[in-house]
Amino acid sequence: MIDIKRTNSDSKDFIDLVRLLDADLVIRDGEDYAFYSQFNKLDQIKYVVLAYDDKEPVGCGAIKEYEPKVMEIKRMFVLPECRGKGVASKVLQELEKWANELSFEKCILETGVKQPEAIGLYKKNNYHFIPNYGQYTGVKESVCFDKKITS
Numbered sequence: 001m002i003d004i005k006r007t008n009s010d011s012k013d014f015i016d017l018v019r020l021l022d023a024d025l026v027i028r029d030g031e032d033y034a035f036y037s038q039f040n041k042l043d044q045i046k047y048v049v050l051a052y053d054d055k056e057p058v059g060c061g062a063i064k065e066y067e068p069k070v071m072e073i074k075r076m077f078v079l080p081e082c083r084g085k086g087v088a089s090k091v092l093q094e095l096e097k098w099a100n101e102l103s104f105e106k107c108i109l110e111t112g113v114k115q116p117e118a119i120g121l122y123k124k125n126n127y128h129f130i131p132n133y134g135q136y137t138g139v140k141e142s143v144c145f146d147k148k149i150t151s
Helices: 012-037 087-101 116-124
Strands: 002-007 047-053 056-067 070-078 106-112 128-130 142-148
Touching: 002 087, 012 047, 012 056, 012 070, 047 070, 047 087, 056 087, 070 087, 087 106, 087 116, 106 116
Parallel strands: 070 106
Antiparallel strands: 002 047, 047 056, 056 070, 106 142, 128 142
């Protein structure tokens, strides 16, 4: 049974999972990792969701305000041995619910073309491709999505 918990970026479990995420991204992104990592600082994140399986942290995700009424999904990660069990979708859905409770209307996100699992996750959860935004404009290795979250 997967348990979901809301917290913030001070959570030790979140920090530990993000270290594993970053280690994976160093391998996937190679020389592009430094460019992407500058946009993934934890000190700007107030809203974090953690997934636990038998009280062990197995997944995470976060949201931060991008602009009025728009939250950006950040730092999505699930331990490799726990993938394919719906953990990421549960984290994502909780993030969307939280953003909606905070009166945001849309979520946006960026992922990389070298992360096909992430692209599949977002498509499965009704995210739609959008032109690359902000710092990702013109970056060929980036793929951006959005989803309206108001009911």
